Amino acid sequence: MVTDGGGRRGLALSIVIVGICMVMLDTTVVNVALPSFERSLGADAAQLSWVVAGYTLASGLSLIPAGRLGDRIGHKPVFLVGLVVFTLASLWCGLAQSAEELVVARVVQGLGGGIYYPTVTSFIQVLYTGRARGRAFGLMGSVIGLTTALGPLVGGLLIEALGMEDGWRWIFFLNLPIGLVVLIAGLRFLPRARVPGEQRSGLDPFGTALVSIGLVVFTLPLVQSGGGWPAWTWSLLGVGVLVLVGFFAWERRVERAGRAPLVPPRLFAHRAFTGGVINGTAFFAAFTTIFFVLSIYWQSSLGYSALETGLMMVPNSLASVAGAFLSERGTHRLGRGVLVIGAGAVAAGLVALAAVVLLVPPERTDWVTVLVPTVVIGFGTGYFIAPNTQFIVSTVDPIEAGAASGVVSTVQRLGGAIGIAVAAAVFFGVSAVAGPAIGVPVAIAASAVLAIAAFALVFTLPRRLPEPHD
Template sequence: MSVPVPAEPDPRRWRALWVCLIAGFMTLLDVSIVNVALPSMEHGIGATPADVSWVVSGYALTFGLALVPAGRLGDDYGRRRMFLFGLALFVVTSVLCGVAPNATWLVVARLCQGIAGGLLNPQIIGMMQQLFSGRERGKAFGAFGATVGLSTAVGPVLGGLLIQAFGIGEGWRWVFYVNLPIGVLAILFGLRLLPKDGRTGRKRVPDLVGTLLLGGAVVLVMLPLIEQEQQNGSPRWWLMGIAAGLLVLFVLWERLLGNRGKHPLVNLKLLTVRSYSMGSVLGMVYFAGFTGIFLVLTLFFQQGQGYSALQAGAAMLAFAIGSAISPVLGGRLVHRLGRPMIVAGVLLAALGLAGTAWLVRDYTGSGAALVLAAPLFVAGFGSGLVIAPNSTLALEDISPAEGGTAAGVLQTGQRIGSAVGTALGGALFFGELSRSHGDYHSAAALGLLGSTGLVTLALLVGIVDVVLSRVRKARTTVAEPPPRPALTGSVRGLAPQETAAIALTSLETHQVHRTNTGPDGDFALTAPAGTYVLLAKVDGRDPVARHVVLGTEPSREDLQLPASARLAGTVHAGPGPFHGAQVTVLDAEGRVQGTTVTDASGRYTVDGLVPGEYQVVVTSYAPAATPVDLTADGPAQVDPLLRLGSTVD
């Protein structure tokens, strides 16, 4: 049985990545740039503290709500299509935020902007998953991580500059208008550079029940956290009990759809992929830790130290610079070092945050921003070794066909973690501020220690993952005999010293088993029973795929690579090489397989021929035909001799 063969890597994939990075930069910039504009909103349109809190929290709520359904829409209906739609919607809603005449308009527009951001983000991750593989994917995610750090660095400073340039009353509008040129530029480049969506055949029926159940659970989890962050009344924590019930119903519904052969919103088998499930847990806990520091430090610098919005943004620049530098390094090393590198990054982040908390508590002199720069840089550098590399490893064994949905689930966990961390940081900060009668140093230190505790918890999750992985590997090596290969075979048609990359992808769990052929072209893979797609790939040649079913007994599959031969030579006539002669290659049945014209030196080359018998026909004065038998061992040399008109019998 034949299956579709994946295409060669898109030659425009790196330029397409830049489009994704521009869009990602814009959506992430919008988070960090808005925070410093909140006082300007209060002054400009008379927004209440509750209003400006919803400007921040409402965006996070609808952003998290849209992620998983948007990932599924991208997987099913085309990532390019959903990317461009989400990008256009984000630009439009940004303009609507900028022209808001009152606080209600601004909050509603901001909620819609969160939906647009949630629609866009899974397409970015899914497209990177689709366009890149192996080490290239690590580099791509590293570039995305650097973009995250850069947007975090630029946002507060750019927001402060805009408010300073356009005034406290109108400056907040320009933090939204700045998305207009960036977004339009990304749309224009996206139309030209992003790969077109392939035809996926019949469209899946959307899982509306699953979408409503998961959406309701996400809303009910985040609402009390937002209420806690607003410090306005008592949060309705009982809503989380209802959210837990909705999550149970969601899992049961998704399992029912899967058992009936329907298409659930989330393929629950994704959670059986260990690298994905552990990466999701670590990401959620880590985001709960490090995101709370931005609220705490902004309040400390602006209210406790009397900094302006621009000064407060510049004061946190050290963290952002560190988190923009390290992802590039992490992207190159993640496949070599794996999870231990992520654990080292979490450790650096925890040490940096602990040092920041200690200095905030004990240092009461001037120049607090300069004093805190070193530990914030260490924390940021460590953070850059966590976020993008963790996403790379979490999605490594996920099929690109499920990449958008998997990214949506991963990011939803991160959004919930962010809401937990921000709520905890705000609660600790304001609680200590009240108890200490306005001591901003002790309040900020306690908020930062809360973030440090959550990052330390993420560190423990990472250590447990690494230890369990090594224990399991050691037990397999020592206690059990080497597993019997479930699938063996060979790849024929390889040139000397050439190897083929072999991938065996489960159609049930989407887990990928990989190896390379040996010197003789043989390969062996161990995998559980099931239905798989076997793919053999060699650089510069068409890949070959097979549909295979593995049972309890070993199976063998031999693959034949499409061979390609080259024919070259020099056409002579009379005294020497002949320029401008037409060379035509005919197969055994007389069909034309290639044609070219000799150059000034009489040389010609015809590539892409399948090994076999051919006739090389040269025409100019009089045609000359030469038989040739092509093989895949190397290029064939044929030097035809043209007979001039005067010599024709």
């Protein structure tokens, strides 16, 4: 642990938390800008999907390799390099002159964010111990939740003030002064210390390449199909599955050779861990999709502004913050029950939201009609996410907790990317045949199916967390 005074530790913590908030802000801020991308850049359905899913996918794929690189060379340089990539890519996003260019810039931006995101937890481990470390993680979670909640509102305000044509560019330019300040402060104040007991694991570049190719090939037909399923989409899905099977075979070979695999196969010998990973993937695929679909429908079909759309999303985000705040107490009192309540609330909220959008005529649809379902979804999301990670990691031996946490964080991001791809394919495909008023509830219902699957898989996890040791 760093032995400097509390003020210096607090400053270092502030630096990395501001950095991580930039990543989370750009996860939600783009939702209200999707119709602006369509209008300003002529983005089609697939390109809109890639703007969101490409960012999430690139971020998820870089998490574990970046963590391994931090183990080898130190987390400070990895944080700073990732921050520079993210900030410059934000500039590129804002300057993009075509939808294709924006998609590529967003992928690079996600890559940069994924590089420095995992270093934040390592810095907290360096800076704090015991209960102070728990409070630091709690602060990080609360600030991230608040930033995520503000994303749609910030995006809506910028587009409302600066116009549909160019206002969206400033949701990316906003990162430039923040990134510059964080970079200068990070160079000066972040510690060089390593996490005590850290192992210098190998990078497994071939494994990284295999899983990246497999996931991109698997996701590509979901996004590009446009709701139809020609033969090439099924072929690519099959190729993606085969590459991913090859990836797991390679990881077993790496582990048997005594080297450090990217994803340790031994973790999946724990049935509860496997069920928990599938549970987390399904849950993130379910809840991350609703505002992608609603934002396009709200503005393009119902005629609401970007600001009105952002305001419609705020109650959901604030409910998520409240759920996250209460989740720690709920975990201690209810054990696995906190996950049952969280996943159940999201599933019920999605079913109710699909029913409301289907049954209420478009001319009578406003923020009040969707308020209760979106608030229920938001609360369930916040109540579920942090305990879910804790419960999944608790299913493996303590010595494997670091590797398990990395796998969980990665599949959460990848689940979100796949969920966006599936929801977009359903929404645009059904809308092309029956109109958006039918496409939206069908896409939300597809997400509800995933949430129900996540609810069922909760029961594969242990009833209680092991008692913590200070």
